[in-house]
Amino acid sequence: MARPIDRAAYPPSLVIKRLLPQFVGDPEGRTMFEREAALHAAVRHRNVVQVYASGEVGDEPWLAMELIDGCDLFRLLRRLSSDGRALAPGLATYIARELLSALESVHTARDVGGQPMGIIHRDVTPSNVYLSQVGQVKLGDFGIARSMSRPTVRGAASDMLKGKFAYLAPEQVAGEPFDHRADLFALAAVLSETMLGHPLFGGSGQLAVLLAIRDCRIDALRQASTAMPDGLLAVLERALARSPEARFPTAAAFSEALTPFDVNPQAARAELGALVRSVQATPSVEQMQAVRDSARMLRAPRASAVAEPPMDAPSERTTGEYTAVSSFVTTAGGGRFGPWPFARLVEAIATGVVGRGDLVDYTGRGLQPIESIEDLARFLPTMGATTDRVTGVGAPEFVDEVSTTALVTVLLRVVEHAATGVLFAEGPAESRRPLHSDAAAGRKELYFVAGKLHHVASNNASELLGEYLVRRKILSRSELDFALAVLPRYGGRMGDTLIGLGLVGSLEMFRAIREQGCDRIVDLFRWPTGRLTFYSGQTAPHVQFPLDLELPPLILAGIDAAFPAEAPLAAWRDRLDGLVVPMSAPPPNLRTAAWPATAKRLLDYVDKATPVRGVLTAVARDGTTTVNDALRALELLIAARLLSFEKPPRAPG
Numbered sequence: 276m277a278r279p280i281d282r283a284a285y286p287p288s289l290v291i292k293r294l295l296p297q298f299v300g301d302p303e304g305r306t307m308f309e310r311e312a313a314l315h316a317a318v319r320h321r322n323v324v325q326v327y328a329s330g331e332v333g334d335e336p337w338l339a340m341e342l343i344d345g346c347d348l349f350r351l352l353r354r355l356s357s358d359g360r361a362l363a364p365g366l367a368t369y370i371a372r373e374l375l376s377a378l379e380s381v382h383t384a385r386d387v388g389g390q391p392m393g394i395i396h397r398d399v400t401p402s403n404v405y406l407s408q409v410g411q412v413k414l415g416d417f418g419i420a421r422s423m424s425r426p427t428v429r430g431a432a433s434d435m436l437k438g439k440f441a442y443l444a445p446e447q448v449a450g451e452p453f454d455h456r457a458d459l460f461a462l463a464a465v466l467s468e469t470m471l472g473h474p475l476f477g478g479s480g481q482l483a484v485l486l487a488i489r490d491c492r493i494d495a496l497r498q499a500s501t502a503m504p505d506g507l508l509a510v511l512e513r514a515l516a517r518s519p520e521a522r523f524p525t526a527a528a529f530s531e532a533l534t535p536f537d538v539n540p541q542a543a544r545a546e547l548g549a550l551v552r553s554v555q556a557t558p559s560v561e562q563m564q565a566v567r568d569s570a571r572m573l574r575a576p577r578a579s580a581v582a583e584p585p586m587d588a589p590s591e592r593t594t595g596e597y598t599a600v601s602s603f604v605t606t607a608g609g610g611r612f613g614p615w616p617f618a619r620l621v622e623a624i625a626t627g628v629v630g631r632g633d634l635v636d637y638t639g640r641g642l643q644p645i646e647s648i649e650d651l652a653r654f655l656p657t658m659g660a661t662t663d664r665v666t667g668v669g670a671p672e673f674v675d676e677v678s679t680t681a682l683v684t685v686l687l688r689v690v691e692h693a694a695t696g697v698l699f700a701e702g703p704a705e706s707r708r709p710l711h712s713d714a715a716a717g718r719k720e721l722y723f724v725a726g727k728l729h730h731v732a733s734n735n736a737s738e739l740l741g742e743y744l745v746r747r748k749i750l751s752r753s754e755l756d757f758a759l760a761v762l763p764r765y766g767g768r769m770g771d772t773l774i775g776l777g778l779v780g781s782l783e784m785f786r787a788i789r790e791q792g793c794d795r796i797v798d799l800f801r802w803p804t805g806r807l808t809f810y811s812g813q814t815a816p817h818v819q820f821p822l823d824l825e826l827p828p829l830i831l832a833g834i835d836a837a838f839p840a841e842a843p844l845a846a847w848r849d850r851l852d853g854l855v856v857p858m859s860a861p862p863p864n865l866r867t868a869a870w871p872a873t874a875k876r877l878l879d880y881v882d883k884a885t886p887v888r889g890v891l892t893a894v895a896r897d898g899t900t901t902v903n904d905a906l907r908a909l910e911l912l913i914a915a916r917l918l919s920f921e922k923p924p925r926a927p928g
Contacts, residue, residue: 291338291339291340292338293335294336309336314384314392314394315417317394322373323377323380324415326339326341327341341413343405346406347403348370348469352401352468352469354554356472362470363470364470364502364536365537368466369544369547370412371533374404375527377414378459381394395458396417399461399465400439401465410546410551440488441464441484441488443461444456444519445488459514459526466511466514467493470499475515476492480771480774481781482770482781485781489823496508602615603635604623607632616759617638618759621654621762624654625732625736626739627718631655650766650767672811676805676806677802681807687865687915690826690864691865693725693726697720697810698720698809699807700805700807701717701806702802702805717734717802720733724814727823727826728796728823730821731822733795740769741755743794747790761776788822793829800834827869831908831911841903843903853922854923855890857917858916858917858918861917865916870912876900878912878917
């Protein structure tokens with residue numbers, strides 16, 4: 276990969292980028308390093324950090340890069356924040372438009388053959404924005420950039436995101452396909468941060484930040500809009516739209532929308548240069564305080580220094596926070612359980628072994644009703660939920676026995692009416708597959724908000740998050756045991772516990788919780804018997820992680836799980852000569868629902884009466900869809916009253 280050095284062609288001062296020693300022998304690390312050099316070479320622009328040369332010394336690769344005499348945007352923003360300041364909108368807009376100019380060059384880059392490379396930077400964050408003493412703005416670090424025009428090191432696995440999660444786009448957080456518009460979302464988040472003085476998407480933990488991104492919660496930006504020029508908020512709202520289709524199509528279009536707010540680029544460049552020089556020349560308030568603290572510690576008598584152990588040293592107090600204090604339960608029926616650690620008590624509540632009306636001696640505090648103990652009440656299921664009714668609510672809107680047909684019917688009704696409510700599923704005890712012997716009938720509670728899946732509760736102990744992660748081999752059994760031991764320290768929240776302990780990454784946890792919700796619904800399609808009851812208007816209490824999942828893909832996945840792979844073709848064998856016909860007045864919400872790709876292709880193809888064989892041939896033509904997959908999607912669209920089946924016309928005579 277060597278590119279020869281012509282010393283006369285380069286400035287006297289350069290930056291030499293090298294692989295960390297632990298990655299020198301790693302094939303993937305070396306390949307990513309080589310790809311970074313290639314992508315930099317393909318992009319030559321005044322707002323992109325230049326790579327002059329690359330090569331190897333011995334077995335170690337290197338890049339010779341442009342030296343930016345200044346600081347990165349992260350350091351500048353941190354300095355301004357410590358001084359109680361933020362960037363003025365005009366200066367923030369100047370920085371954003373310079374970066375958009377860089378991104379336009381990145382996104383439109385072509386290879387030596389003139390073919391578009393489809394580069395996505397994937398790490399547009401303040402620490403990768405370099406600012407010079409003369410006010411230049413440059414985008415750097417293509418270490419995790421991706422070119423859509425060639426396969427990457429790990430194929431599909433390379434879509435795993437490695438960028439800083441607070442600047443990801445909603446589709447990246449959800450693990451969905453993404454394109455260059457994810458970079459534009461990240462740039463809008465950076466622009467917002469420069470004016471707010473703090474990151475746009477915040478929360479009490481990493482999962483909370485990811486949820487804020489997924490839901491595009493930009494209330495902080497709207498609250499600060501009074502300090503912005505008229506119209507700037509509308510531009511940012513479009514750039515931060517949840518759907519990529521609603522955002523600006525290109526970096527150039529985004530930049531054009533910002534033109535009215537970049538009132539004097541020359542003055543902004545001079546002001547930015549002065550700020551950068553100030554950051555380099557004078558220490559921040561933070562730095563000065565650190566110096567004063569260090570001096571005070573040096574002057575303090577030795578005895579007082581010894582009296583307080585360092586923060587990372589073990590102490591009796593720290594150890595005591597991990598000490599497990601058992602709890603005891605007395606049920607309304609007279610049963611007694613315990614001593615139970617916190618994790619076992621939470622599991623008993625979640626699986627219905629312990630419930631409302633039971634008394635708990637929680638960590639030695641004396642017997643109290645479980646619903647009055649804040650740490651435990653949030654794990655309780657809905658008040659008064661039974662197989663037949665919800666206390667204080669009228670008759671259910673839907674009651675049926677568990678079957679694939681009934682599940683498809685009720686879930687499609689939720690989508691059609693954009694319904695908010697709860698579906699109770701009660702099954703036989705064997706449907707629960709408990710980890711412990713004190714089992715009850717199987718129960719799931721499916722909560723919906725505005726036609727989407729909001730939350731799924733289950734009393735199946737094997738469906739608890741920790742057990743689910745072990746089953747998926749994301750977590751080992753010993754790691755789960757350790758997390759359970761310290762669960763109270765994180766308020767009983769398994770996700771936050773595992774992230775806090777460094778056992779599972781935040782993005783991996785985010786997606787695992789969503790997949791767990793999907794799997795809980797799919798499992799319901801496998802129940803042999805049971806009862807379904809739907810109540811409209813009911814919402815879930817204490818939901819820390821709203822799923823916000825579209826139902827049509829879940830319905831299709833459930834149908835797949837309920838029947839053998841070859842079942843659709845066997846069922847349709849005598850109907851293949853019939854016709855598929857579009858409905859003249861399909862339910863509006865169902866027509867515009869988020870159908871899986873195969874179902875979308877069916878809807879797009881069938882615009883008139885079409886032979887079933889022709890539909891299957893057309894949909895399966897690209898090789899990614901089997902005939903059985905197409906038939907399952909066809910059955911679902913017929914159930915949704917978007918298509919219908921007609922027998923073939925009789926032959927004359």
